[in-house]
Amino acid sequence: MPGPRVRFAPSPTGFFHIGSARTALFNWLYARHTGGTFVLRIEDTDQARNSDEFLNVIYDSLRWLGLDWDEGPHAGGDFGPYRQSERAGIYREYLERLKAAGRTYEKDGALFFRISGEPQVIDDAVRGRVERLEEKDFVIFRSDGSPVFHFVNVVDDIAMRITHVIRGEDHLSNTSKHVELFKAFGEPLPTFAHLPLILKQSGPGKMSKRDQGALVEEYRRRAYLPEALVNFLCLLGWSPKDDREKMPMAEIIRLFDLPGINQSNARFDDKKLAHMNMVYLLEQAPERFAALARGFFTGLGPADPAAADALAASPDYFLAVMALSQPKVKAIEELPAYTRYFFTEDYPVDPKARETIFAKGDPRTRLAELAAAFSTADFSSDATLEQVLRDLAAAKALKIADYIHPGRLAVSGTSVGPSFFSIYRLIGRDKALRRIERFLGAPDRL
């Protein structure tokens, strides 16, 4: 027996949002879990509201998320075309079937579907038994001859042999119309699974496209890891029934099933997503982390000085700076500010950090001693620099922190950052000494 056939059926009428991504993901997961087929169908019959830009955003977002489709635009398949705008002939054929069954009539130029008058019951895989009575006949072709969503949606689910309709709960109210149509065509019902709503971050109500953090492109622009976003999305309405949250995709595919989908609404939580992303970022190979960073800097554009300076650096230096920053930042988008002093002499100085250092006494003597010691130090490793500093501190009966704090401020303008020795090693002797000298000459500038 062939496996389940599921579909993701977006309308390209807006940017790709978290709710759509979650629906696509759950369909994809079900297909991968069952060895079934994941179909991408573009519901673009509403010509006035569709655009090619939005269509490309759908393809790009799905690819970025790793949700490859087995049938659909660009993939082909036996049940195409996969864009509803190209299926007019198929809709006409199916319309003939309804006409022949005596289930249509015309009124005011529009074509109506005659309902059965019977309550419709579905056994939803998530909601359980749902009963609903359609009380009015409804339009299936508008007076301009274009077919209506309910009609094309059901026709395509029949024609594409869809076995499971997995979609957002906002479509539950349409289902009785759809069931009426399936029955009028004399076709068996697919299994319906209506996914719980995604509530907005705070307050009541479902997340809308306009809510902060609702668009998938935004996470891509911010150089989130798609696997982190996908892992997060899995948990919006599904759980593996233990407390695990971070899971490899193969494990999610193995565990995912319709009974694991929750009935209760899921709340979007951008802090949880950011945290998930950070955990994933931490475990990336430095090369991948640097590649993400490079993509992000490139996206900032050449007019952004932080991007221009970072991208002008040698690839080895860029990689080394990013590898140093990887365990320290929570997100890729922190990198331009976090790494600024590695790429320019024109870095900002944190007035608070300066104040703290000067509150402990004038640091210039310490800095002059540090500069003298480092002027002959071996800059090829953190350990050699550390030894020089330890010797210096011992000779002066001070702690190395007495040198590290002002030394960090002088070369980086801040009191936070990666290891002091790594900063010096990467910046190199010449630049480091010049920065200290500049600081000694004009500590007020800082």
Ligand code: GLU
């Ligand atoms: N085109 C519909 C939407 O964008 C899909 C409905 C369905 O999945 O059946 O919401």
